[in-house]
Amino acid sequence: ISVEIIKDLPKNLYKYYSLTDYTVKAVNESTLYFSQANLLNDILEGNFDLLWNFNKFNQNTDILETIKKQIVNDLPSHKKAFLKWRGVFSMCETFNNELLWIHYTNETGYCLELNAEKLSTHFNTNNEENNCYFFPMSYPKELKQIDFNDFANIYDEISTQKTQKIIDVNLPIINCFAVKECHWVYEQEWRLMLRNSKFNYVSEPTIILDDKSKEAENDMQIGGNIEIPRDIVERIILAPHFFNNSRFNKFEKVVDGGNLFEIYNFKNDKSGRLCKDFFLSMKKHYPNKVFQIIKMVNEDKIVFRDIKYKIDIIDIGNN
Numbered sequence: 667i668s669v670e671i672i673k674d675l676p677k678n679l680y681k682y683y684s685l686t687d688y689t690v691k692a693v694n695e696s697t698l699y700f701s702q703a704n705l706l707n708d709i710l711e712g713n714f715d716l717l718w719n720f721n722k723f724n725q726n727t728d729i730l731e732t733i734k735k736q737i738v739n740d741l742p743s744h745k746k747a748f749l750k751w752r753g754v755f756s757m758c759e760t761f762n763n764e765l766l767w768i769h770y771t772n773e774t775g776y777c778l779e780l781n782a783e784k785l786s787t788h789f790n791t792n793n794e795e796n797n798c799y800f801f802p803m804s805y806p807k808e809l810k811q812i813d814f815n816d817f818a819n820i821y822d823e824i825s826t827q828k829t830q831k832i833i834d835v836n837l838p839i840i841n842c843f844a845v846k847e848c849h850w851v852y853e854q855e856w857r858l859m860l861r862n863s864k865f866n867y868v869s870e871p872t873i874i875l876d877d878k879s880k881e882a883e884n885d886m887q888i889g890g891n892i893e894i895p896r897d898i899v900e901r902i903i904l905a906p907h908f909f910n911n912s913r914f915n916k917f918e919k920v921v922d923g924g925n926l927f928e929i930y931n932f933k934n935d936k937s938g939r940l941c942k943d944f945f946l947s948m949k950k951h952y953p954n955k956v957f958q959i960i961k962m963v964n965e966d967k968i969v970f971r972d973i974k975y976k977i978d979i980i981d982i983g984n985n
Contacts, residue, residue, distance in 0.1 A: 673802045675782050678900060679757035679856055682770035682777045685908075685940060689775075693902075694947040697891035700753025700860055702868040708846045714741050717842045722815035746867055748839050753865040753890050759854040761903055762959065762971035766853065771905045774912075779901040782856075788894060789858060797861040801844050805851040812841060865890055896951060903973060904958040913941040917985075931985040942982065949979040 681698070683689045692699060703711070710716060724734060758766055761777060771777070789798045843859060866886035869875060875883070914930040915938075921927075932938035948956050956977040963969055 671801055675786065675800075676759050676856070677782060678761075679759065679780050679782045679785070680761045680763075680777045680903075681755075681757050681780065682763075682766045682775065684771055684775040685944060687940065690940060690944050690947065692891060693778075693944070694951070695891070695893070696896050696899075696951070697893050698755050700755045700858070700862075700865065700890045700892060702865065702890070703749045703752060703754050703843060703859075704868050704870050706754060706756075706843075708850060710845065710847055711843050714745065714842065716809070717811060717845065718814045719811040720814050722813055726815055745839070750867045751861050751863055751865050753860055753862065753892075754843065755858040755860070755892075756853075757856045757858075759856065761973070763852070763854065764971065767905060767959075767971070773905045773907045774910055776902055776904045776908065778899055779903060781898050781900050784898045785858075785894070788898065789860065793860065793862075799840055799857075799859045801840070801857055801859075803850075803853070803855040803857060804845050805848045806845065807848045809845075809847075860892065862892065864892070899952065899955065901955050901957050902948060902952055904956065904977065906958070906960045906971075908958065913937050945979060945982055948977075949982060953979055 688699070720738060723729075726734070757780065761779060767773060767777075786800050789800065840859070844857065846853075846855075866883075868883055868886070909930075913933055915933055917929040917931050919926060919928055932942045956979065957973045958975040958977060959971050960974045961969055961971055962974070
């Protein structure tokens with residue numbers, strides 16, 4: 667599959683997160699979670715019925731009718747074979763995307779700033795050709811279908827016993843996972859698609875499974891985390907409401923050398939302990955890379971987001 671990228675790779679790419687057990691563990695272990703392709707948020711993605719045009723293929727007299735029907739009917743199995751070991755990691759071009767802060771962090775999470783060149787080099791170096799694709803998403807206002815017939819290569823395979831006609835369909839399936847409808851354009855998304863034995867196939871939502879099969883699929887989703895070098899992470903940017911009263915208790919005010927300090931304790935519950943674990947990980951692995959974004963108003967009365975604070979993690983005690 668040949669993929670030509672006609673858009674420059676940004677200096678940095680951003681991944682937005684809520685604060686959960688899984689995301690704290692991922693930061694601590696320096697891993698990125700790759701989602702299964704059938705769990706992506708736009709149902710257009712991977713939809714051969716909408717993204718492929720079979721008109722010319724169906725009129726191709728070089729292919730027997732029975733074979734044409736078989737190929738079309740077998741498309742779900744081709745898709746399953748392609749996706750069986752593949753996962754997808756999505757990123758945004760900016761750290762101040764209003765809707766992503768709201769949708770993915772609920773204004774209380776964080777985002778990772780990733781060095782795009784280092785990220786690309788790492789995955790291309792450590793994966794075989796055709797096992798890793800790094801590309802921007804397209805958001806066309808008018809959907810351009812791919813003509814299936816243009817990618818059907820028919821030839822004769824001759825063995826010692828017989829001659830067999832082979833239809834080699836080199837599907838540019840990547841296109842089916844690089845196109846979203848135009849209303850998703852606000853995401854400004856770049857995508858890593860990786861082939862790795864850690865990933866497992868997850869059925870499309872419209873494939874109805876029994877409870878046992880569904881439970882087995884859910885179990886198989888574990889293991890989509892891929893380790894990356896820590897220097898790929900440039901900054902950890904906290905959301906505007908990261909420091910909130912669901913995680914902290916107000917404790918006391920202390921005057922030291924003429925400076926006023928406000929002391930807060932982590933709450934003694936899951937939310938507080940999770941926040942403490944997050945900062946312990948920051949102190950250990952990224953002590954000088956933690957910042958916070960807030961909303962501000964400029965001289966033209968325009969509301970915007972920008973990074974306002976650098977967070978110094980001096981010490982973390984029992985509380």
